[in-house]
Amino acid sequence: MTKIDSTPKINTAGPEENAPDQLVRLGLYVVIVGAIIGSGSTLVFLAEQAGWTGWTAYLLPVLIDLPGFLGGRIWLRRKPTNPQTRGYARRLTLAALGASLAGNVTGHLIHAGHLPAGLALVIVAAMVAPIVLAAVLHLDALLTPTSRRLTRRTDKAAPAPAALEPTTPARPELEPSARPATRPPATSRPASSRPAAKRAEMATPAAGRKGTKKARARVLWDAARAEGRMPTAAELARAVEADDSGARGWVREWKDAEPGDRDQDAQRDEQDQDAAGEAVRIEREAA
Secondary structure, rough: OOOOOOOOOOOOOOOOOOOHHHHHHHHHHHHHHHHHHHHHHHHHHHHHOOOOOOHEEEEEHHHHHHHHHHOOOOOOOOOOOOHHHHHOOOOOOOOHHHHHHHHHHHHHHHHOOOOOOOOOHHHHHHHHHHHHHHHHHHHHHHHHOHHHHHHHHHHHHHOOOOOOOOOOOOOOOOOOOOOOOOOOOOOOOOOOHHHHHHHHHHHOHHHHHHOOOHHHHHHHHHHHHHHHOOOOHHHHHHOEEEEEEHHHHHHHHHHHOOOOOOOHHHHHHHHHHHHHHHHHHHHHHOO
């Protein structure tokens, strides 16, 4: 036995677009032109009966039929439209249609001799232009600034973003054995009050300070020579806690490796050595 599926099928692809038909489109234009001419001629006659003379009589169909046409286009169009604007266009279209029907019926009755043109017709015809002007201005106000007004309302309604406080990333806690040894804070002294050798020693990398005495003395030597000064062997020996003889050998080696007047350097070296020896002799005698 075959089971018949009675579940209604829902079209999820959306509404199908109408195929273009040029003949139908041409027929629509012919009908529109005929309706405009038929209604307009009656409304022109009605305006003349109400006292509108000359070319001003042709303004009455423009003021009644054209707002209805424009409102109908806005009401029935597929483009995105604000609901308030679409609702107002619908009401404007229906009001213009009612006014056009009333004007056409009244005009035919007067033209056929069944209704006389009186004071009421003059008053109503005089009220058409101001009413239509107010209605069209309202429609223009709804159409033109709709997107801007909605944007301003959205901006006012949206809460201001809270100021983000800078967060400091959490630092991983080190094990007691992995924590670096704390160093006592160094007392700040003017740079000019420190000796050149001491400043060079403080600027020496950790690897140089932990190296041999000769490497430390070499760093002090380079720093003094960069300042244009010739350090003595005794000064270097005291700075690195080395023997005077060893310091003199280092100084002689480094001076020989430097370009320049070697005789003058040798003379300065001898004077430095003599001064250092005299200082050592005086210290020993004092001890």
